[in-house]
Amino acid sequence: MKKIEIVQNILQANESIAGQNKRLLDKHKVFAINIMSSAGAGKTSLILQTIARLKDKLNTGVIEGDVASTLDAEKVKDEATAVVQVTTRYMPENCTLIANNVSYALKNLPLEDIDLLIIENVGNLICPSEFVLGEHRRVVISSLPEGDDKPIKYPMIFADADAVVINKIDFLPYVDFDIASFQKTLRGLNPEVKIFQVSCKTGEGIEEWCSWLRGEIKASRSLVK
Amino acid sequence: MHEFGVTENIVTIALDKAREAQASKIVKINLVIGELSGFVPECIKFYFDFLSKDSITEGASLNFEVAPAKFRCRDCSAVFNPQSAPWVCPQCQSQSVEITGGRELYVKSMEVE
Helix, strand or coil: CEEEEEEEECCHHHHHHHHHHHHHHHHCCCEEEEEECCCCCCHHHHHHHHHHHHCCCCCEEEEEEECCCCHHHHHHCCCCCEEEEEECCCCCCCCCCCHHHHHHHHHCCCHHHCCEEEEECCCCCCHHHHCCCCCCEEEEEEEHHHCCCHHHHCHHHHHCCCEEEEECHHHCCCCCCCHHHHHHHHHHHCCCCEEEECCCCCCCCHHHHHHHHHHHHHHHHHHCC | CCHHHHHHHHHHHHHHHHHHCCCCCEEEEEEEEECCCCCCHHHHHHHHHHHCCCCCCCCCEEEEEEECCEEEECCCCCEECCCCCCCCCCCCCCCCEEEEECCCEEEEEEEEC
16 A cells, blocks of 8 residues: 655636636636525625616627526626526536536627626525635625625635625614624634625615725736736 | 536546556545635545545545644744634634635545556
């Protein structure tokens, strides 16, 4: 019997495909965000609001990740420049998008016509935190009816986020959501994170979120020649 | 669940390293899995039995070493293993803490014949 020392990251294959995705996006000057949240927090609603605000100046492509159905793709198809649906139901990884799903979807998107790519991940706060896709920014949505303890229960996804959008802020009078406590826990795990308070229903706060996104796209373009 | 692809990667890594070492049989694979990672050892074992069939990994045992969650306080630099959420520094009670360990997932070593 012989012992072989190895020490090799098992997620390296995913990370390497994510790297290829990012190089392809950079080549076409496409800025990509990965939107993650639990089911029902408002990923599709935020995407629709975002496209509506940006569409005069920017063309947006969307990758819709869902366990089943094309409902979300149907909702965004009239607003977005292009939509690709990834249904994960029959895939070995059905609880999250992985870099390989995005690599496939990118082949079916007109990258030369797109400025912004929004990847809507599968509704889940655990599994997507393990897989990078090739995105430029990671965005997590947390909505008021879910409660303010989500960064405590799911620290990894919040620790890696570039931005956290607190959605359904119009529910504040009706739910026990302590915004200060949520922000304190979140900043404890992730001091650099951008935090937005929005309502996709009333439109409150959406402009601030979109303005940050415009700034990030602009900054990235000056980096990628 | 998302352990299928991960298990495929484990089999690929094991076969590559066994070939390099000119081994004819893989007896044991030692894996390190972080306490905070979302991967379930039982699921990996289940897929491994299926994916290792008809190869020199068939019948190999998987040994999981759990890497503990490790946090570092951003205020006083204390390193600690949190017992439960919320994550608070036991020395200065600060809630500004960085996750420094517990997210690992790697093949550490193998025993081959």
